[in-house]
Amino acid sequence: MPAYLDLLQMLTGVVLTLFMWSHMVLVASVILGAGVMNALASFLEKTYMAQVGGPVIACTFFLHFVLAARKLPFRLEQQTSIWKLSKQLRHADTWLWLIQAFTAMIILIMGSIHMWTVLTDLPITAAKSAARIQGGYWLVFYLILLPMVELHAGIGFYRIAVKWAFVGRKERQAFKGFEKLLTAIFIFIGLVTLVRFLTLGT
């Protein structure tokens, strides 16, 4: 049983990471113009990919949480020991895991809110998204959620490669550099997209 759970944790993680990266690219299409984003969004809705895909991703999201939560330190003694060790050890990968665990909690809450808001208010249009961001509160919301998601996905991607021996010790540092760069690029694209939404229609 643990084997299947662990495999499924990895697979849902891979699916969600790939989804998040494509999601970012799709939303970033607004940089090219509101028309491009609207065309993409209506294509996804006409083919029912949004209506079916949305809830499927939501289920994958919760499943991934339940699976990964088996490893999270919910008890105070566990939290104290990992915190003490991390501070002593000065070891980047141990810290990265703590970041992953912390961002997971934020994403669980904010990701759910985001999915509910968007999926209960279809169709997705650039104008509606822009109006939300320009409201102010949602801008703050996404300024928090964006780095959380990109950090979690980026570190998770690296972690899967390490855990399943896709990268060895020699390649690890280079791979970590690549992962950091990727995360930075996606955060940058996300920020530009937010700015684009802010200026849309003005």
Add this chain to the structure above:
Amino acid sequence: MSRGLRFNVFRYNPEDGDSVPHSDTFFLDETQSMSLFIALTRIREDQDSSLQFDFCCRAGICGACAMMINGRPGLACHTLTKDLPNEITLLPLPTFKLIGDLSVDSGTWFRSTHEKLESWIHTDKIFNPQAEEERMDNALAEDIYELERCIECGCCTAGCGTVNMREDFMGAVALNRIARFMLDPRDERSEREYFEVVGTDEGIFGCMGLTGCEDVCPKHLPLQKQLGVLRRKMAWSAVKHWFRFR
């Protein structure tokens, strides 16, 4: 001009009811090629004869002198003071039972782990002392030897976030050990039998890939890579089993 070194050493004797965990400070002048073994021995000789710490081989072979050196697990005999700052903090390894000061009982932990893993060669063949030894491919022998280089110092266990949070997790040393027997053609255990031992959340699926084990290993064993390979083997074994079962 030699440096003055300041040592903050953890002190506690669980045998003594009046003893309270605290830190004692010792000062020493650094000498050439001074290792922590030399430093601690000088402190015990000249300053405090009650200081407890373990040493045996002084050459990084026995694994007895592992301790937390400025927060990181390492071998005291292998660590030269010239690679450390002026202030050196020494703590016993966590996750093992404390004997006193810097000395921990790793033996009990290792023994129970080996009993759990049954880390010996399982074979039905009857040993014939007269017969010539069976030959092994050289490349395979070297692969096994690479994993066999482990000196069981306990650094990987102490540096593992997962073990620190969850006592029941076997840790890299145990999983590396079982990987060694899986390579060995003389061990007749089947993949399923290995799975029974390590295909659990206490075993390989408990590893969260924090890479602490590999990064602190004083013998530079490729532990994380081994764990990854073992994880794949065990996951694959589970998938195969599932399809056979259907």
